[in-house]
Amino acid sequence: MMKRTLLIAAAVLGLSAPAFAAGETPVPPQLKWSFHGPFGTFDRAQLQRGFKVYREVCSSCHSLSYVAFRNLAQPGGPEFSEAQVKALAAEYKIQDGPNDAGDMFERAGRPADHFPAPFPNENAAAAANGGKAPPDLSLMAKARTYERGFPWFVFDMFTQFAETGPDYVHAVLTGYEEAPADFKVPEGGHFNEYYPGHVIAMPKPLSDGQVEYPKDANGQPQAPETVEQYSRDVTAFLMWTAEPHLEARKRIGFQAILFLIVLSGLLYFTKKKIWARVGHSDLTTHQA
Secondary structure (H helix, E strand, O other): OHHHHHHHHHHHHHHHOOOOOOOOOOOOOOOOOOOOOOOOOOOHHHHHHHHHHHHHOHHHOOOOOOOEHHHHHOOOOOOOOHHHHHHHHHOOEEEEOOOOOOOOEEEEOOOOOEOOOOOOOHHHHHHOOOOOOOOOOOOHHHHOOOOOOOOHHHHHHHHOOOOHHHHHHHHHHHOEOOOOOOOOOOOOOEEEOOOOOOEEOOOOOOOOOOOOOOEOOOOOEOOOOOHHHHHHHHHHHHHHHHOOOHHHHHHHHHHHHHHHHHHHHHHHHHHHHHHHHHHHHHHHHHHO
């Protein structure tokens, strides 16, 4: 009986598992992230490195429109100092106005300003990038995802797995390879193992040694200056831009659960206290 049950279960899992035909996009590998699970938190150093990668590499094409400079100093994020944020914002030129003469003008950025887009409008962005405007990255880590299928989505409800977006972004950043001999890449495209259809317009954005990380006391980089590390760091940063209140959400969730547990206990003992006499009085009456 047990053997039959195991065979049936194996058949069900086999039928439910995704079958990837030739040329179909494989599932990104599942990585370990510091913010995984109900107890996960962001790694502050990683977020700061990720911001550096975004600023020096990604910001030339991709906007970050939903993020303000001051967000970089708020709790739960990279937590740069206010002085650092003020100095950073001042390096950007922000279009403002109109002034008293009715003209628009440029001024130095302020902490309350949002990151300016690299192009004046979507048409200009598309013209500079082969006809398609690069997407905004503010919510990318939550907008891009993939289906894990049965039975994993059942387990995800209990483990609070929500890293399909980061796994996907990291996989795309590290998925640039030489195209197979039988795969034709159209002009202007690039082969990527994990991008849907395997053809992506964006050239490979990262290379080893491209971004210089802060040094430690021994003069060594805080983390390896490799494509793998760059991809992990910028992906973690984009996860924060997509869900900046992740740590507060988890903390409030635990507080709410603890409150409900205490409240349930109080209600239980209150019920016993109030109804104890009623039940005793009924029993006495019936006995009489």
